[in-house]
Amino acid sequence: MDSINWHAVLFFLFAGLACGAGVAVVLCGNIVRMAFALVAALGAVAGLFFLAGADFLGALQLLVYVGGTVVLLVFGVMLTAQRPLFALPCGIGQWVAAVMTSACLLALLLQAALAVHESIGPPQPGQLPASLQPTTTQIGLALLGLRADRLHQPDPVLRKGMSGYLLPLEIASVHLLVVLIGAVFLARTKRHLSSDILQRGQQRSPTLSDNSANTPSHSGNTSSHSASTSPHIGNTRFHSTGEQSNEPVD
């Protein structure tokens, strides 16, 4: 018997978890369970990144995606929660159309995935790198404009792109600033509207948390976004749009 390739065992573990959690996100009824299935899926993808030797990227995935974006989504779920927390079911017709389209896409993608050229086929055991290669400094230098890993590259085709990723970094920084300002503006409190809307909404469907629509929220900074919520209305100092609130404080 050949020796078990433990890299493969770990890969199947993480891949199975990722795909299973992805299917669970689709099939879950409860939105909060969907959110935590998403956590499992993103965590498994981070594990796949670690297995592929991208430790910085795996840590980034955990920090930004799992610890930031999913927390943001869960805050959104809690802020917009309604009494039936079960996801509203969609019609069978939509399910049929969705499954047919997804099956076609899955077939296409699998065919492309399995038709990978033999030059990028799986490695033999003797061809693997000796140890985990340090990528952090190289990533840092590439973001600053120097591709330190390509300095000794003999192949001229692969030597292209020596200027690194400085311009995309700057564009991403400005983009994040714009997003920060935009999200803060979009999600600001609009007190003069919400109480009427809430009453109309309550007549249609009772809400789980009665003052959830009144709580302000705004996005956080750079790569880890945070939404701060508080049931106290008293913190109008840093959220108000300038108008005084004469509604009762909860």
Next chain:
Amino acid sequence: MNPLTEPIGVAHYLVVGAVLMVCGLLCMFTKRNALGVLMGIELVLNAVNVNLVAFGSPWLRADAARSIALDGQLLAMFVIVLAAAEAAVALAIVLCYYNNHATVDVDKASKLKG
């Protein structure tokens, strides 16, 4: 035991990416909760990241020098950053919508219809 003895290549990661992409698309198609749709978007972007990292990994191919090496990781990094930004804005829009309509059901968002 056969699949466990073969070495893992790029194709394995691409299959995982494909499955995640399809799950994300199914989420976007079938969820009536706007936040469910956002979760589908996150799954799609993660599938893309898995593909990028797979092409850039020296552990998954026979000729490590011909992988796109750090480009894969850097592109995946930018995708992560931009996805987080987009999730923030999308959540702000959903909250705005909730403030105005007291529901996050996307089927009810039909004011511009017809």
Next chain:
Amino acid sequence: MAERLTSWLDPSWHWLAYAIAGLVHAALLLTLALTAAAVSIWLERKVAARIQDRLGPTRVGGRYGWLQPLADGLKLLGKEDIIPAAADRLLFRAAPYLVYGATFCTYMVLPFASGWVALPLDSAVFLFLAIASLEVLGVILAGYASGSKYSLFGAMREAAQVVSYEIPMALCVVIPVMLAGTLSLSQIAEQQRGWLTNWLVFHNPFVFGAFFIYCACAVAHTNRAPFDLPEAESELVAGFMTEYSGFRWVVFFMAEYAAMFAVSGLGAILFLGGWNGPVPIADLLGLRYDVGPLAGLAGNLLGTVNFIFKCFLGVVCMVWLRWTLPRLRVDQVMTLCLKYFIPLATAMLAGCMLWQYAMKDGMLRSVGIGQREATGADRQDGSRSSSMALPDALSLPDNHRRHPIGRHAPPVRYMAAADVPPYQTASSDALRHVSPYALKCAEIRCFFPGYSARAKESHVLGAKTYNFIPREAYSPRRAGTCRFRWRKTWLHPVRSKITRSSALDL
């Protein structure tokens, strides 16, 4: 460790070597995490008691009650397992383990001595922050799954607080990373080798300020007072932990203490020199791996003791803060983070950045106090540099070459305790830049400051002071008859009118 095991086994059993190495690392870390949590629980009760002018546990486990955590644990294990009717059962059961798992996994990247780290990653700091951010999800899960409004409110407040304080914490963590030039915790601590002046906290005033901001953010991250409104008894019963009892609550409790230990450890490595003490005893005595394996082991053990002492110092400070300061309101907490800590941390970062251009060797060394030892990594042949060494054609400014360990990192070995330390120094080179006065101080045997000071305490009439403590002075049997007055130290029982039966031990 894995490499040594694989050299003993034939290739088809290599996986066993890696499995054993992994299990040994995991067992050691788990033992440490649980023991640290238990000792922290005992410390909390004793320190809290002393601050409140009482004794604390004195019955279980001898005179100082050091087995009290065991008694607490046994009591909690015997409690009834209650799950509220409105709770989401699966998520309710899973939440404590998610929090504890995230907290425990941060121990993977902490180096306890030179080469003694479970995961010698190049991006260790980043991984620590990433895993620490996963606790928030466990907290939200716990709050939601309890099916109670108090729990949900407490969980959302706690999540908002922790997520908001990650930002100034990350900014403060970036400052020593910037000074050291690497994200690897082992190398950051290696660069602080030597005397007290090598510690990064004394490098420039901006790092000094950043250290205190980091301490405050660490306290907020672990939800300890004065930032513990989410679990305040007077407000929300127990926040997200309201519906948890018995063993599940034990897991949350231990996760909190494990997190305190871990963030203290991170602060110790980044700012306080990690496993290096104020005096480099191991180097002066020649306890290094290049002298011999046993000497290296002794030196590393000394370093581990040093590191764990610093972690417990941080824990004691957090306990001290809890029982001294009043609680902050949630809007005060958020104001502090967004309006004060983030601008201050950014200012510290900017100041430190500019400082590196002005005085690149740090405040103390620029005026000649203390010298960093010559390291083997800047040898001419570059034999210890990795494959990513920069060619000489790229002329970087001098301050980029100041820390050769960060730039020309030795190759990282995956899951191995290094047989050879990351750099080797000749002992004469190591002491070349140390001042003769410091060497003389190191030769003095009775170097402990309390020794001579205590002999001078005779200002209290009728009092006798000793340099040791005679047994009859602290025996509880003689408590009522003791005639000696002592300077009260918080580790010894008070010998006034308190007899054993009337001691308030809790």
